[in-house]
Amino acid sequence: MPGAVEGPRWKQAEDIRDIYDFRDVLGTGAFSEVILAEDKRTQKLVAIKCIAKKALEGKEGSMENEIAVLHKIKHPNIVALDDIYESGGHLYLIMQLVSGGELFDRIVEKGFYTERDASRLIFQVLDAVKYLHDLGIVHRDLKPENLLYYSLDEDSKIMISDFGLSKMEDPGSVLSTACGTPGYVAPEVLAQKPYSKAVDCWSIGVIAYILQRLHPALDGEGSREEVHL
Template identity: 85%
Template sequence: MPLGEDGPSWKKRAQDIREIYEFRETLGTGAFSEVVLAEEKTSRKLVAIKCIAKKALEGKETSLENEIAVLHKIKHPNIVALDDIYESGGHLYLIMQLVSGGELFDRIVEKGFYTERDASQLIRQILDAVQYLHDMGIVHRDLKPENLLYYSPDLDSKIMISDFGLSKIEGSGSVMSTACGTPGYVAPEVLAQKPYSKAVDCWSIGVIAYILLCGYPPFYDENDAKLFEQILRAEYEFDSPYWDDISESAKDFIQHLMEKDPSQRFTCEQALQHPWIAGDTALDKNIHQSVSEQIKKNFAKSKWKQAFNATAVVRHMRKLQLGTSQEGPGQTTPTSPCDLLEAGASNGSDSGGCDRSLGPSSHRLPQD
């Protein structure tokens, strides 16, 4: 059914979204979308609104409807919720749950103490969420640290998978656009352009676990072709001295997830039963210094705009808590980002889903 006609019951009509929400600031931009921090005028609840220009979606309407219908059904404590969908003449607005605890790497670097057990607890939450998706027949396809945000600033905050499925909506599921976005997390079978399954997510979780324990990616080369070769052959090592203090159980866990053959790779269910997750083999030794040093060197903030700027949310929440917000109750963004989007969609600014902002700008060797 074409967008703009009477659609499914979960979609609401809105002539002007700003009659319902007060736009605060832009949190990020994608190929043909913009994420805006907004406040619902009646409840004063803060949300993240993903504005999608319809002009950029011509020919993709049916698949978009299907994707959003699936997203609307997803309810899991570790997955950012899609609360509402509004439609106007020129845009779709996805009203997303706002998470305010900041990015995974930032939190690790800020900590004074960080252990294998901390990493194990993070990975367990991710596995639980992805198993939920897999049980629903959904493959995420774009798991990476940049998509992992803390729910709140609390020290014991849960981790959340953010922007779930929206990458698929934006057409970045193809091999080409995945490769130009974040090649370091892509499973070998995806790069090989073979049919793939839920196992691709399990590979990505293995890569995330690897990084959480050493602070640098398992595959690194300035040359993309050589990087792809490493991934295709599943060539990675537990380099000394960075892995000297990491348990053999942790390494075994990673090897089962970063298994080249997807049929032999651990499923989420198997990974959740591994002793490093379900048992007590994750060590309590403080590895903060070495891991945080590597994160700072290998995952410096990209000069490109992040697809979702979690830091902007944290900054805004702190302003609210301090009572120093400069914005009055009736103020709105002078020019709506969504207005700019529509202009961009009509002048061909859609980059085809290839957004290099979605990951580290390069993959380097571990830094001394």
């Protein structure tokens, strides 16, 4: 496994807990766990994505792609990757800590957004996605669960997260892998036709609609899972 997902800032650690003080579990996924931790040297709080290397067997390419994308981007509305460590049987992605929760949960709490608040939020998402597209990166899984508030403040900025399905476009190539989350996927993806970075714009349109009119998919019964279609 070492080297399979190697990046320019790849680091080895005998014990990651010598560097970071692990605190609370922030969330869990199919292959990872996200931990609130404190850098023992700087006292900076971070979110650490802990991934068991055994769980990555056969999926090394996907993780390599995600790390390559995260290394390439730096934008105020995108959750940043600070470092990567390998320690024992795990990979540790040291991520910027954002503490405001998912847009999904705030939509459910508020019911709907005013036009002013919705436009402010969508402007931030569009600015970040334009930045990604200018770099040749397509996110492919934009949805309220992957948009995080930086803080609990009412006027907190929004941050794009989770680049697990993202893809860097090769010059002259087209995308064809059917992936994403039902309800937010563009028609050409569902039809299993070649597509472009415009699929992200479709997803943003769906989110903009939901912000002002709570969609049945967000009433607690809809799927929150990403899928390979």
